[in-house]
Amino acid sequence: MVFDPEKIKNNAKKDWEGEWKKTAELVTGKGDFQLNQKKGSEHLLWKYALNIRKALLELGFDEVVLNPIQSDEEIKKQYGPEAGAIMDRVYYISTIPRPDIGLSNEKKELILKKIPDFKKFAELQDILKRYKREEIEGGEDFTEILVSELNISTSDSVYLINEVFKELTELKPEASNQTLISHATTAWFPILAKLQDKKKHPIMLFSLVWRYRREQKEDSRHLKAHLNLSLAIMDENFRIENGKKLTEAFFKKLGFKEVKFEVKPNQPTYYAPGTNFEVFVKHPKTGWLEVSEIGMYSPVSLANYKIKYPVFNSGPGLGRIVMALENIEDIRELYYSSGQELSDEQIAAGIEIDKKPDNADITRAIKKGIIEHKDSLGIVKEKVYEKYSKVYVFEPEEGKKLLGPGGMNEIYVYQGNVLGVKPGDKKYEEIIENGVKVCSFLDAISNYFAYNTEKGNKGILTVKYADTLPSINLKMDRIISRYMTDKKKEIKIAAPIFVDVEIC
Structure with a gap:
């Protein structure tokens, strides 16, 4: 049984209860379903996570589950005077x-x-x-x-x-003082305090834990939520040099031949001064790649939990380890490319105007001028900007409009496809209503003209035809592009524009 989502959605708008009851017949009873006869595929992230987990268990580490929800009081106790800056990075949990x-x-x-x-x-x-x-x-x-x-x-x-x-x-949601952990450390202190005199030393623990960070944006190296490995060792005889030796052995066991340590310039206050190091391994393509951070917890922070033994912490970045071993250059590709479905909003967010001036006033002036004179018939030449350089929009051929028939089109993402849409055309009503708008052709083209104006590039610039995103000064994120290729999605923006600009 294949549903008709649009029909169901429209019927539900008119009579939600009736459609809710009626569509139940689509999923009741017994269907002709059979399990796949093939073996399922595993995600690279979990493949390596489970292999590393096995190695740590063999090394004598005990596995624990860390509570990902912690009070911001824990952050204050651990970071001391630095807590205010750290709390700006965490997600607070809200309740209704x-x-x-x-x-x-x-x-x-x-x-x-x-x-x-x-x-x-x-x-x-x-x-x-x-x-x-x-x-x-x-x-x-x-x-x-x-x-x-x-x-x-x-x-x-x-x-x-x-x-x-x-x-x-x-x-409306109201924020509590409960947070999603941005560092596994937030959850380590409470559990170590409970175990310090109840378990034989050395206490060697590890956990696979999701970390949540309020990153400004996600890129090839940063995600707002990522799975990480975290280790903690408590023993009265453990020092930072022991930790460096253990860390080097761990990464070499994973297959990395070269490992180096660099003192972190800005060291968190929950680490003792001089003990916080960034750990790097040699990536075959990108060179040295940071894969972990290690340090000895500060006795000052430990004292807030009445912990009386040295504690070593290491946070091997699981995603970055897998990237290095599998020659993956973008962490988003590791997490989300294997069968991940991207929404129209996510695809639209991956399309950007390429060349843009620092001064947006130039763009606005050029776009306004093109719109004002779009129906003027050639031969015609109109000045639209003159502060840095003189900019003219013109049509050199007699009897032809200054702007071609596709010049006012807009870019939408709909059902995973990137489409050129003519506003007001009834055949595009569904796309305009349900799709996600990226920008207009003129938004992108005007930025291109303005960019050249600001750079002082003189001469005539012409945009004749929209057939690819770069042809109208747009670019697509590489991961989004690969996703669209894998999913056989289309970019259909073909349209004649024929607009000329002269910069003097």
């Missing part, structure tokens, strides 16, 4: 406050409009009070209570939540 909902006459009328024989108003008020006191869990549990205690249908409970008790749909 529970409102105090009353049963006004207006709400009762709304209920009776949908459920004419409803009489359990007292029971409903009790449920709302219990919900406010958090005696009832939220989510599906709340819906289940409404259905079971009021003897109503699921669709009726949805009506109560969305139409009667609108307070529930208009709530």
